[in-house]
Amino acid sequence: MADAAITAAKALFIILLVVQVMGLGVFFERKVSALIQDRIGANRAAILGFAGLGLVNTLIADPVKFLLKEDVVPAGTDRVLHFLAPVLSLVPVLVTFAVVPFGDVLEVGSRTINLQAADLNVGILYILAMVSLAVYGVVLGGWASNNRWSLLGGIRGSAQMISYEIAMGLALVGVVLAYGTLDLQAMARAQGHLLWGWLPAWGILYQPVAFLIFMTAGVAESKRIPFDLPEAESELVSGYFTEYSGPKHLMFMMSDFVEVVLVACLVTTLFFGGWQVPYLVRDGFHLPWGAALALPSWAVALLQVTSFALKLVFFTWLQIVIRWTLPRFRYDQLMRLGWQGLLPLGLANVVVSALVIVLAAGPAA
Amino acid sequence: MTPPLAWYLGLSAVLFAIGVLGVVVRRNVIVIFMAIELMLNAVNLTFVALARSLGSIDGQVIVFFVTTVAAAEAAVGLAIILSMFRNRETTNADELATLKW
Amino acid sequence: MSPLIFLLLAALTVASALTVVVHKNPVHSACALVLTLCLLAVFFVGLDAQLVALLQVIVYAGAIVVLFLFVIMLLNLQVETRAMAGALLVGSAAAGGVALAALIFAALGRTVAPAAAVPAGFGETAALARQLFTAYLLPFELTSVLLLVAIVGAVALARKPT
Numbered sequence: 001m002a003d004a005a006i007t008a009a010k011a012l013f014i015i016l017l018v019v020q021v022m023g024l025g026v027f028f029e030r031k032v033s034a035l036i037q038d039r040i041g042a043n044r045a046a047i048l049g050f051a052g053l054g055l056v057n058t059l060i061a062d063p064v065k066f067l068l069k070e071d072v073v074p075a076g077t078d079r080v081l082h083f084l085a086p087v088l089s090l091v092p093v094l095v096t097f098a099v100v101p102f103g104d105v106l107e108v109g110s111r112t113i114n115l116q117a118a119d120l121n122v123g124i125l126y127i128l129a130m131v132s133l134a135v136y137g138v139v140l141g142g143w144a145s146n147n148r149w150s151l152l153g154g155i156r157g158s159a160q161m162i163s164y165e166i167a168m169g170l171a172l173v174g175v176v177l178a179y180g181t182l183d184l185q186a187m188a189r190a191q192g193h194l195l196w197g198w199l200p201a202w203g204i205l206y207q208p209v210a211f212l213i214f215m216t217a218g219v220a221e222s223k224r225i226p227f228d229l230p231e232a233e234s235e236l237v238s239g240y241f242t243e244y245s246g247p248k249h250l251m252f253m254m255s256d257f258v259e260v261v262l263v264a265c266l267v268t269t270l271f272f273g274g275w276q277v278p279y280l281v282r283d284g285f286h287l288p289w290g291a292a293l294a295l296p297s298w299a300v301a302l303l304q305v306t307s308f309a310l311k312l313v314f315f316t317w318l319q320i321v322i323r324w325t326l327p328r329f330r331y332d333q334l335m336r337l338g339w340q341g342l343l344p345l346g347l348a349n350v351v352v353s354a355l356v357i358v359l360a361a362g363p364a365a
Numbered sequence: 366m367t368p369p370l371a372w373y374l375g376l377s378a379v380l381f382a383i384g385v386l387g388v389v390v391r392r393n394v395i396v397i398f399m400a401i402e403l404m405l406n407a408v409n410l411t412f413v414a415l416a417r418s419l420g421s422i423d424g425q426v427i428v429f430f431v432t433t434v435a436a437a438e439a440a441v442g443l444a445i446i447l448s449m450f451r452n453r454e455t456t457n458a459d460e461l462a463t464l465k466w
Numbered sequence: 467m468s469p470l471i472f473l474l475l476a477a478l479t480v481a482s483a484l485t486v487v488v489h490k491n492p493v494h495s496a497c498a499l500v501l502t503l504c505l506l507a508v509f510f511v512g513l514d515a516q517l518v519a520l521l522q523v524i525v526y527a528g529a530i531v532v533l534f535l536f537v538i539m540l541l542n543l544q545v546e547t548r549a550m551a552g553a554l555l556v557g558s559a560a561a562g563g564v565a566l567a568a569l570i571f572a573a574l575g576r577t578v579a580p581a582a583a584v585p586a587g588f589g590e591t592a593a594l595a596r597q598l599f600t601a602y603l604l605p606f607e608l609t610s611v612l613l614l615v616a617i618v619g620a621v622a623l624a625r626k627p628t
Contacts, residue, residue: 128524129520129523132527133504376509380502381567382563382567383486383563385559386562390487395541399495403483403502406506409518410506413509413513420584420585422589423601429518430602430609432522432525435530436525436616437616440616441619443537444624447624
């Protein structure tokens, strides 16, 4: 019983963290894009005439506006699928956060709580499975709109998503080869190891090519610029979610931001140490020149969670800056990059990684 | 108390029978195909349940192969349906039944 | 998994399988198929087959049914007016299905399957991979050739004749 309560608390914590970072993502989107484009961001919303909170007013006003809008279902469409598509787009990506580790362990009384909502030993495959399910939201959204441009956006979007899933999977194969495990918490813990006594062995040192492939494929999966042709605003209005208004539109937009946060979480966990703070182990700091600083377990956990959150925010910001800097790929360029660029590169990465691991292990392996 | 093996095998039998029903009764070739996939999955359930019951991992290895073969078969079968549709403009199994025009 | 959860999920699985087979709209059939496959993955997890369950979701629910949906949308299949064959065929098929299920149930009553305690690490990637690359190496290599043939065949069949 207590185990179930602890798991529920962990799940709640990670979901709340994700939703906060998603809100921050909207904040960044408005303000960072305004900075890049040399204008002031959204500053028109006011609560009862008080505009002093600036962007926060907009962040409150936007969701409220979406939730109160009328839910228009176009005539002649399939109402069941029209209702189901945003749900299928949002729920799989939210559920993926169950396997993301946000800290090492927390010792409460006699219990050692592993700070990960679901400790699956096949964590990476779970992520791939949920990302595969998210394709249905796009396909059904385009189909259920009874609108040929939405259908076009839906087909393009789903073809793009399944193509880049392959590149993502190959990048993950490289990472799995480097760590020898599919469990995300084990990978995060393995990155606390120090190379040559002083350099934290973060994933990017082992698999730099996989990092690039994964980052590109992740941005393509979430259909952000430069890969946002399925919802290209200047071409297809809103692509596959043109015919959705009100709460359903909000769910599609939320799924966009939640995927941004997901890619940031995964990049952090796989390539940048996850919750690792350099030189911090379970009982305090062990600095390479011999000094040590003892810390209580709750302080260590707090530092680790904070480090995770900061890295998460950094990668979310990075994806938003990429969005507002690069132009959009044309569809054939996009597919060519996925199949003729990332796929061979991913395969080559797997082969080279495997060779290096076998050779480095020596004749005993 | 975990459910006994017979329950899993019974569920698999029911799913297989539903799949057979679908293949025999429906006229749309794509739905026939979906019923075939249902039959393959019923067999997968049987294999996994027996693997657990006998403690042998071989059952799960076979499921791996069945899934892969089903994927290959689905790809080729749907390509066949596409090219037949281009020629005949129909997906009704009764109308596709004759090879001659 | 507790028997109550098993019964609930089994009822749901049978209901969605019936929807696949009976529903007139092919897109709804495909969605019901996805639900059935995901429920079967839940059963697999309950049977200590975590890797197989996730592979089921990734390959079947995440790729094969998407392929079905693409083909349905490409062919623009409408809701069928006359979904099933004549009443005689439906009746005899239903009777045949019931007979098949009864036969299988009867055969089950005769099995004496030992409920062995599973070894540690059962159903995990390492155990499966060890068997796959040692005892089942030849089928593994042949499957890769099969997939290559399937890719080439599908592309060759589905290309527009030039």
